[in-house]
Amino acid sequence: MATKSEISTQPAPSSAPVTVSKEEVLRYSRHLIMPEVGMEGQLKLKQAKVLCIGTGGLGAPLGLYLAAAGVGRIGLVDFDTVDFTNLQRQILFSTSDVGRPKIEAASDRLRDLNPEIQIDRFETHLSSENALDILKDYDIVVDGTDNFPTRYLVNDACVLLGKPNVYGSIFRFEGQVTIFGYPDGPCYRCLYPEPPPPGLVPSCAEGGVLGVLPGIVGAIQAAETLKLIVGKGQSLVGRLLLFDALAMRFRELKLRKNPDCPVCGQHPTVTKLIDYVEFCGIRGEEAPAPQLSIPEITPRELKTRLDRGDDLFILDVREPHEYQICNLGGHLIPLGDLSKRVSELDSSREIVAHCRSGKRSAEAVDFLRRAGFRKVLNLKGGILAWSDDVDPSVPKY
């Protein structure tokens, strides 16, 4: 699809011509000697202003390659601190960074990689209140956060401001990449007018991500960003690139601008930023099941009752690969199999169901109660809380 890929890079504010120093010529020599970039492209990179939202799995390769390529001004938005579970894929960070604010560790790393560039730090949650203000100074926005509320917030803000939005999304071993927000191109809402309701979002049982996947997807986002800046090649505007790391296969689908799109269509209904957490119906990462009265037992109460020899049947509703990480010796029936394996359970015994954090087991308890089981309890906080409150030798994941 022939889509123009030149972006309207804002002209340099000063009248002084932008040049590169002798040190920069050496640093960027592998760009300068190829005609697709050359001195002209390198100067465009030097004058470009790119905002990276998130410095995690997608933001890491993105930030590293943009900084290395000499993008003159890079904005970073993140509020989080580095933890051990990040290190499997977030290659901006090292073990010694655990506990540091991500924005600090990320900007130190990028500054070390390329001291010639300017790095702007926004240690904050991107929100409807601050998004337009943060985004407005940049030429291109790259969304590396990958959660639904931010996805829609960034999309709408980019459409309202007329900024290209280099999009990447990942799930386990599959990725999607494209560019939204071009005046003549589609936006995220053209593709998906609404997010999935929380109940249909895959639970932590189906979550997880192959560490290298955000590396590949983030690097593709970086490539698209650099191409937009230098104005070369065919951009992904109007094309959705799908990547499957297991099959090691790329596919491409056509994207069209939807004339009925609520934000970029002919009669938009979204003309300012809204409350995206409410829009996405997300009440926190481990939202409680909507059913109210799920009977619970705390890890400490369970320990006390087991110690005094009460007859309790422990039902583990996680997946087999999670059971291998750690378990309480319970009977394993994954939540998805519960309806067809319910005959394995004895309704005359008292059952304590557990999962990782208590969400899936709440669903299991609800299901079993509806199926006529009277004595079923949910282990509050799951095996994570068991590790915190009873047995710290149980690993948390």
Added chain:
Amino acid sequence: MAVKVIIPTPLRAYADKQESVQLQASNVGEAMQALTARFKELKKHLYSDDGRLRSFVNVYVNDEDIRYMQKDQTPLREGDTVSIVPSIAGGLQQ
């Protein structure tokens, strides 16, 4: 017509963990009906209670979005690939 339906990762849990299935169908509606008849759990993830395709799921025939073709009535030819493409977000909900 024999067609291939590609099931995306997040929905494979409801489709016997299969990546794709071969079906007989002459249009997209028939293919989706055959698919959800084979995997009943898939239905609520693809369709709302009033029977409309959910707004976070798109269906493609080869590389074209059926919303811009004939939707459910989009005809299928022998060897076509039908892709179900839901929105995905791998990050934590913050």
